[in-house]
Every structure is written in C-alpha cells, then in structure tokens.
Amino acid sequence: MLMLLSPAKSQDFTVELKGPAPTSPELWSHGKHLLKELKTKSITDIETLMSVSEKIATLNFDRFKTFSPKFTAKNAKPCALAFRGDVYRGLDAASLSTQEMAYAQKHLRILSGLYGVLRPFDLMQPYRLEMKTKLSNARGKDLYTFWDAHITEHLNDHLKKSKTNIVLNLASNEYYNAVKPKVLNAEVIAPAFKEMKNGKYKILSMYAKFARGLMARWVIQNKIENPKDLKKFKVDGYSFNKDLSSDVIPVFTRG
Numbered sequence: 249m250l251m252l253l254s255p256a257k258s259q260d261f262t263v264e265l266k267g268p269a270p271t272s273p274e275l276w277s278h279g280k281h282l283l284k285e286l287k288t289k290s291i292t293d294i295e296t297l298m299s300v301s302e303k304i305a306t307l308n309f310d311r312f313k314t315f316s317p318k319f320t321a322k323n324a325k326p327c328a329l330a331f332r333g334d335v336y337r338g339l340d341a342a343s344l345s346t347q348e349m350a351y352a353q354k355h356l357r358i359l360s361g362l363y364g365v366l367r368p369f370d371l372m373q374p375y376r377l378e379m380k381t382k383l384s385n386a387r388g389k390d391l392y393t394f395w396d397a398h399i400t401e402h403l404n405d406h407l408k409k410s411k412t413n414i415v416l417n418l419a420s421n422e423y424y425n426a427v428k429p430k431v432l433n434a435e436v437i438a439p440a441f442k443e444m445k446n447g448k449y450k451i452l453s454m455y456a457k458f459a460r461g462l463m464a465r466w467v468i469q470n471k472i473e474n475p476k477d478l479k480k481f482k483v484d485g486y487s488f489n490k491d492l493s494s495d496v497i498p499v500f501t502r503g
Contacts, residue, residue: 249473251356251416251464254423256333259374263329267349270326270371275364278398282362285385286312298381308376319371327358328368334454338461352468359423361391365402379423392426400428407434414475418460437475437496444503
C-alpha cells in the first residue's frame, strides 16, 4: 500500500536529524525549473501570486534567493520532520522507531508544488508553493500543467517496483488533483473523517487533517497492506462507520 499526504505551509528547520540516512528529492530535475522562475519574482510579485501578507512574501522572497543548488544537513532537513501543521502533528514522524521510519520511507509519499513527490526522508529546503498557485512557467499557466503526468508516472514506477496496486489517498483535493487517476495504475482508497455536529456527521477541516496524519501513522506502525484492514482503525475516538462508507471511501466517525 502506498500512502499519499499533502505538505504543510508551516515548517521547522531546527529539528534534529534522526532516522534513516537522508535522501534526495527524486523529481528535483523538474522542480529546479520552478525555482528558477520563482527567483525572478519580487516581493510584490510573490505577495500577489500567493495571496499572502508582505511579511510572508518577504520571507519566501528570501528563501528563494538563498535556495542552494546543493542539499546539505545545514540548509535542508528530511521533509517529514520539517513539515508542521495538523497532518504532521498526527503523523508525529519524530517519535517513530527506526524500523517504522524505514517502513514509512517505502510506503509514504508527500505531494509538493515545488518538489513534485517527496519521500519522508528526502532533504527539503524551506519553501512555500501551494499546488493551486497559478505560477506561469515554460510548460503552461500553472503547477498542474507544469507537473502534467510526471507525478503520476513517478508513482506508477514506485507501485511497479513495490508490487502493489493500492493507493491510500490521505492528501487534500488540491494536491491529489495533480495526480491523473486514469493514468495511475492503482485502486485508490480515499478515507473520510467526520465529526458529529448539530446531529449530523460532517467533515471539519482541522480535525480531518489531523486524522489523516493519525491514519498514516497507524498504517506505518501496523504495516497495513490490505485495504480491508483499514476498518480496524480506532484511534483518537474514530471508528469505521459501515453505513456511511463505500468500498473506495471508507468513512470514520466520532462524537
């Protein structure tokens, strides 16, 4: 089973290196072209392009300008440790054992606007580039056009090598839309996490993001390979809701 997660805007590069030896982003030969384009942008350009404050635009202007062609332990960190936010609070990669981290390296992929696809221990330099950003580039008008089938083909290569045809989609729609389902050689399972509110089960974004990280962690720790075993997920009050579920969208509820 191959899991997919979204990245996080919040990042921490003071984290201590631990786990498997860091690896290099496998699609950086593509990503560096986006970086070249980003380096031409002014603070005002970035503010408009990303719809962010001047403070955040300045931060990312500086990041792009100082981005190094070489990834080292000084300027980069394994992405699963550097990413912060609700998903990564749930995943809590820093507390996984060495064996669990090695399993995650084989079975977890993080989709990224700049890097395309990241393994948990791929080195990452600080950046902000959401997949929905309409960054005009040599390949087209936005990042979806830029990445085209490259992300999907990369995932297909991994699926073939690992001899699995199951993808557990725990990524947001924004990032999963960079994958081409008709080209992906896999059965896709996309869990939903819902809370009881005003007498009805609803998806609440903050809780759903945390739950995606929790499920990724649970799959890693229990080495889940059969999608039917996902029904056993009982963490943080969530449990499988048969009445709301389908084969491709298992629903987990609480409250």
